Amino acid sequence: MAVKIFIDAGHGGPNPGAVGNGLIEEDINLSVASQLADDLRAMGYDVREYRTTPDENVISPVAADLRKRAAEANAWGADYFISIHTNSSTNPAANGFETYVYRLGSTSARLAQSIQNAVIAALGMKDNGVRQANFSVLRNTTMPAVLVELGYLSNPTEALNLNSPAWQAKIAAAIAEGINNFVSSGS
DSSP: OOOEEEEEEOOBTTBOOOEETTEEHHHHHHHHHHHHHHHHHHTTOEEEESOSSSSTTOOSSHHHHHHHHHHHHHHHTOSEEEEEEEEOOSSTTOOOEEEEESSTTSHHHHHHHHHHHHHHHHHOOOEEEEEEOOOHHHHSOSSOEEEEEEEETTSHHHHHHHTOHHHHHHHHHHHHHHHHHHHHHTO
16 A cells, blocks of 8 residues: 655645745745645655645635644654744844754654755755644644745745746755655665
8 A cells, every 4th residue: 555645735725834035935835845746646656635726625724724624634643744944034044944843753754854865965955954843734733744944935045946847846855755765764
């Protein structure tokens, strides 16, 4: 039986996420998440996506929507949960790739490190590391869960990358490689 991976394109619907340099987070998240899902399916994984269109499945209020994302992954029996996000900062110089988990030292953290390593090697981004956070989708999932921050749309250089379909495909492929490296290693 194929390993089941739940892909969550962060934000959507009434919650567009961060906005900067002419970009809207929900759009970038959806594009990269869709490419990631395709890449993982091509590798033989069973993949389910929370949303495949801007408004699909998204409910209000935001807290209920976040709980719904985790609940759907739990009900499906996903082996892994990956949430795709784009970062922003009031400091336009802030940049880099980072991953978040609910607990450091966990299986989630080892998965996050594998993703982190693959993305940094493939794209040469600043390595902001694996970090701990009390995010709803990480806290409420019953499987190893990782939230990735693709880069800072508030950074003019990273915004150009985030808006590039070629770059989006490259980071999706790197995330897929990081997931596959982790799963294949039996970690």
